[in-house]
Amino acid sequence: MTKFDLVVKGGTIATASDIFKADIGILDGKIVQIGEQLDGGAQTIDASGKYVLPGGIDSHVHISQPSGDGIVMADDFESGTRSALFGGNTTIMPFCLQEKDRPMREALNAYHELAEGNCYTDVSFHLIVSDPTDSLFGQELPALAADGYSSFKVFMTYEGLRLNDAEILKTLDVARSTGATVMVHCENEDAIRFLIARHEAEGDVAPRAHASTRPVAVEREATHRALTLAEIVDVPVVIVHVSNGEAMEEIARARSRGIKVVGETCPQYLMLTADDLDGMDWEGAKFVCSPPPRDKAAQEECWRGIETGIFDLFSSDHCPFRYDDERGKRSPKGLESFRHIPNGIPGVETRLPILFSEGVMKGRIDLPRFVALSATNHAKTYGLYPEKGTISIGADADIAIWDPTIKRTIRHADLHDGADYSPYEGIEITGWPTTVILGGRLMVRDGALVGKKGDGTYRSARAKSTKTI
Ligand code: DUC
Ligand code: ZN
Ligand code: ZN
DSSP, rough: OOOOEEEEEEEEEEEEEOOEEEEEETTTTTEEEESSSSSOEEEEEEEETTTEEEEEEEEEEOOOOOOTTTTSOOOOOOHHHHHHHHHTTEEEEEEEEEESSSSSSHHHHHHHHHHHTTTSSEEEEEEHHHHHSSIIIIIIIHHHHHHHHEEEEEEESSSTTTOOOHHHHHHHHHHHHHTEEEEEEEHHHHHHHHHHHHHHHTTSTTTHHHHHHHHHHHHHHHHHHHHHHHHHOOEEEESOOOOHHHHHHHHHHHHTTTTTTTEOOTHHHHOOGGGGGGGGGGGGGGGGGSSSSOOOOHHHHHHHHHTTSSSOOOOBOOOOOOSSSSTTTTTTTTTGGGGGOOOOBBTTHHHHHHIIIIITTTTTOOOOHHIIIIIHHHHHHOOOOTTSSSSOOOOTEEEEEEEEEEEEEEOOGOOOOOSSOTTTTTOOOEEEEEEEEEETEEEEEEEEEOOOOOOOBBBOOSSSTTTTO
């Protein structure tokens, strides 16, 4: 008699708190039993010798985001979620960008249309506040938070996007009253503009100048200010893509004052440095992202943050542009000055293999910490827990089965995104997710795609009650 649609047998399961050997019984998309010797599956997956982990949640991903000036992102929902899936993810959280003089709802409806029927993973959206009007704060955002759009991103940099302190305070205040979560991109725009003008006046326009015009001090000051604003409003805050020890110190000091801060870092701050932006023939543009990669010492500081808990989230900040493309990194304007190179690098597929290989396999973190950083904390921070982010009875059967013996060299040719390069080309990886299950459905089996576009669906996020981190 079949009791389960699927049984995952003989693997070593890890959650954010435990490691144990057991089988998993799945019925109607949910985990319904965890135990020894489970039989009666319509289908059975042999996971012996493998790690059975919650599917990754990448809560910081840019897909199909309008980028201005003839620039086009390299991924739509189809290619972006396919790439995420092959990297062991079952949920991603892209950003819906509010357009100037238009209601957030309009942007949201258009973004839903792009995603609908095209996803290989589940998706849930954050909202980028770019037009901070009274009606947005007074009516739209509270209504959207109640409807399950309960995380807002604000930028302290980028012309046309940056909010001033008063506008950030208002956004934080809406979050306080609705239970929504605010993510802050911390870089001081005025200081960056000052440095850009100075570099351009000196004729220093190559990609490397991108890093020089966004130094650590620019990020540290903005991090301090964002945390101070959150302290004044008395609301938790997420500091995204932290790149260095000085910004980490601001987080630690804020926590010691009792402020609830969630810290996020990304693979680029562990694996790349500003020297990578020095490439010949504009190749440094392949590594242009903000904040920029720093130096070896900052990489070590970020590892320390991963090990000690300064960071709760490890996300990709996947923001893909093609390199050899006029609509990407080699846009005509971009070739005039680093200032116009689109900011962002691909990484949704390599995020978890990098953390697994460099973190778990090299003994820097254990498997429960890997699970917390890659899935559980994302679900808790953004209101998707406990359906997502863990392996427990009643949770969605979102599972990635990892083979820790696989050795692979990252080659863009083997990846599944829409870019034409990987910033991590040539890095040797030990361990890769070989089988991925989404809501009880096999999506990748032994490295081959078996799921279909449209199997991934939209998931609303709850405000308040489950945001426990
Ligand atoms: N910086 C951002 O703020 N967003 C996307 C990519 C990047 O580099
Ligand atoms: Zn950002
Ligand atoms: Zn980003």
